[in-house]
Structure formats: structure tokens, C-alpha cells
Amino acid sequence: MTVVVVKIAAPTALALVSGSPSPSASASGLTSTAPSPSPSASPAPGILPTTPAAAPGFDKTRYSLDDPTSLWVVVNKQRAIAGAADFVPPNLEAIPAEMKNPFGQSLRTDTVDALAAMFAADKTEAGTTLIAQSGYRSYSTQVSSYQYYVNQDGVAGADQTSARPGFSEHQTGLAIDILDTTSGCTTDYPCFGKSTSGQWLAANAYRFGFILRYPADKTAVTGYEYEPWHFRYVGTALATEMHAKGVETLEEFFGLPAAPGYAG
Ligand SMILES: [Zn+2]
Structure with a gap:
């Protein structure tokens, strides 16, 4: 029925x-x-x-996938941020220090609010303390970061480590790298995915509107290796729908082409 x-x-x-x-x-x-x-x-x-009128189906066209201020913007190696060189997200806000923000990171206001609720729930349910490791990154920061890796490892090597300027989800103010105070894990290895915090986040982030953006088995779709620390805010409606449907990536959910690498 x-x-x-x-x-x-x-x-x-x-x-x-x-x-x-x-x-x-x-x-x-x-x-x-x-x-x-x-x-x-x-x-x-x-x-x-x-038959009672059922709730309408999920409207996948509700928000833009292209506008970098949109909650649902999809940024990957085939989809640069529009106007990236000049783009700064609206309503950037410092993540409150009481949330463990050792590097003074900021995010969009809506993302900070959701992150606060998730950090609090993690403390209650998983008993750990999460750290906001890296949030919004400006275009110029990404230029410097990428160039650092190009100088060190060449373009091919840099592309394994750092997003090219204009292609980083962190520039939207909707992406956050999360670690914790006890696991000893870093953003260099997938260790965090096996930690109590990482497992709680993977299972519960959707309740707060976040998705694990780079799952272990989706490198061919997202273009990124498994990043158990990188979460993307999309709002609870979309995160809950993706969870219910068992669809892990934005590319698959919205029927977008896979983005295993850059066009050129
Ligand atoms: Zn990240």
C-alpha cells in the first residue's frame, strides 16, 4: 500500500x-x-x-544547483563556483569559540547554527567533543594553498591534495572539516572515519542538515578520496531525503555527471 x-x-x-x-x-x-x-x-x-492526498514528492528544483549562495549549490571538479574570483558568501559568521574553533573559522550563519546543534548532540549522544577544523576559505586562500602544493608536487600532485581555486566547496561557507579532541586523527588520513566521533557523524549528520560529502566508495563520482571529516550543509530537507533514499552524493541525487577530475 x-x-x-x-x-x-x-x-x-x-x-x-x-x-x-x-x-x-x-x-x-x-x-x-x-x-x-x-x-x-x-x-x-x-x-x-x-486515497488521502499524500505529501507531494520531493521537489528537486526548489533551489538552484548553480547559484553559489544556494543551499543546494553543487561544486565539484566539473562545476566551478560561478564568479569565484569575486565570490564571498553572504552572512559569514565566526564559529563560536565555545564550540572548539582553534583556528578562528567562519561559516554561513545558517551553517553555524546547524553545526552548533550537531556538536551539542554529539556531546550528548556520542560523548565526544568535536572541533571545527576548517570552514570558509576565501578564493585568495585557495590560490595560495593550491600554489603551495603545485610548487611542492607539481600540478598532478597538487590536484590529489588541494582543490583548484574556484573549485573548493569551502569557498561557499557551507563546508566544514570536523575533528575531535580525543581520537588523535587528522585530515591527512581516513582515521577519523573509524573514531567514535566520525562514526556518530556519518550516521547522524543528516539530522542536522549535513552530508558526508566524500564517501569512501564514491571517488569516481565526487573526484575526491574518502574524507570522513568533510561535511557539507544542505539543509535538513535535502539531507533527510538523501538519507531516506540511500543516495550518498549530490551528483547522483540530482542526476549530474560524475566529476572524477578537472576538464583541462
Ligand atoms: Zn574539507
Whole structure:
């Protein structure tokens, strides 16, 4: 039954079977007792008139995937931040010092609020203390960082370690690298993923609107090795939907091309 209800919730079917048919449907004699013309909603026409209106399906077009101020912006090695050289996110705010912010990091206000709730829940539920390791990074910071690695390792080596300027999710103010005070893990190795904090975050971040952006088995999709410390704020609606559907990456959820590397 649940499956049937979900199918009926598709916007096109809903318009045809709901209690208030459109004028054109009425004019053509399509009443609520008529068999539905929609194949997806037709297996049991008898139940249609009494099926309660289900919640509409998740609207994947609600927010822009391209606007760098959008909660759902998708940044990867194929999708640079639009106008990156001049882009600074709105409403940047320092992460409160009481949240363990040793490097004075900032994020968007909405992301700080969600992060505070997640850090508090981690303390209560996992018993650990999380650290905000790295949040917003400016374009010029990314230029310096990338150039440092190019000088040290060449372009190919740098691309393994650092995002190119304009391609870092950290510039949106929506991404945060998280460590903790007890595991001894760093952002150099996947150790954090096995820690109490890392496992709690992987399982619970969605409740606060965050996703683990670079899962272990999705390098071919995201272009990044497993980063158990890197979380991206997308809001609870999207994070919860992705969790419920078992879809781990933004690329897969929105049907975007995989981004294993840079175009040139
Ligand atoms: Zn990161």
C-alpha cells in the first residue's frame, strides 16, 4: 500500500486523481470515480477516490544547483563556483569559540547554527567533543594553498591534495572539516572515519542538515578520496531525503555527471 501511495503522489498523477480535478479534467468527464488515465496510478482504480492526498514528492528544483549562495549549490571538479574570483558568501559568521574553533573559522550563519546543534548532540549522544577544523576559505586562500602544493608536487600532485581555486566547496561557507579532541586523527588520513566521533557523524549528520560529502566508495563520482571529516550543509530537507533514499552524493541525487577530475 505504501508503494501505491507514493506513486500516486507524483505531481502529474496527483492532479488527475485528487479531490479537486482541474477544469479541463471536469469538462472531459474525468471524475474521481473514473479509472485514472495515468498508467502509474491505475493498478487499483477502486482505491483512488478514498486515497488521502499524500505529501507531494520531493521537489528537486526548489533551489538552484548553480547559484553559489544556494543551499543546494553543487561544486565539484566539473562545476566551478560561478564568479569565484569575486565570490564571498553572504552572512559569514565566526564559529563560536565555545564550540572548539582553534583556528578562528567562519561559516554561513545558517551553517553555524546547524553545526552548533550537531556538536551539542554529539556531546550528548556520542560523548565526544568535536572541533571545527576548517570552514570558509576565501578564493585568495585557495590560490595560495593550491600554489603551495603545485610548487611542492607539481600540478598532478597538487590536484590529489588541494582543490583548484574556484573549485573548493569551502569557498561557499557551507563546508566544514570536523575533528575531535580525543581520537588523535587528522585530515591527512581516513582515521577519523573509524573514531567514535566520525562514526556518530556519518550516521547522524543528516539530522542536522549535513552530508558526508566524500564517501569512501564514491571517488569516481565526487573526484575526491574518502574524507570522513568533510561535511557539507544542505539543509535538513535535502539531507533527510538523501538519507531516506540511500543516495550518498549530490551528483547522483540530482542526476549530474560524475566529476572524477578537472576538464583541462
Ligand atoms: Zn574539507
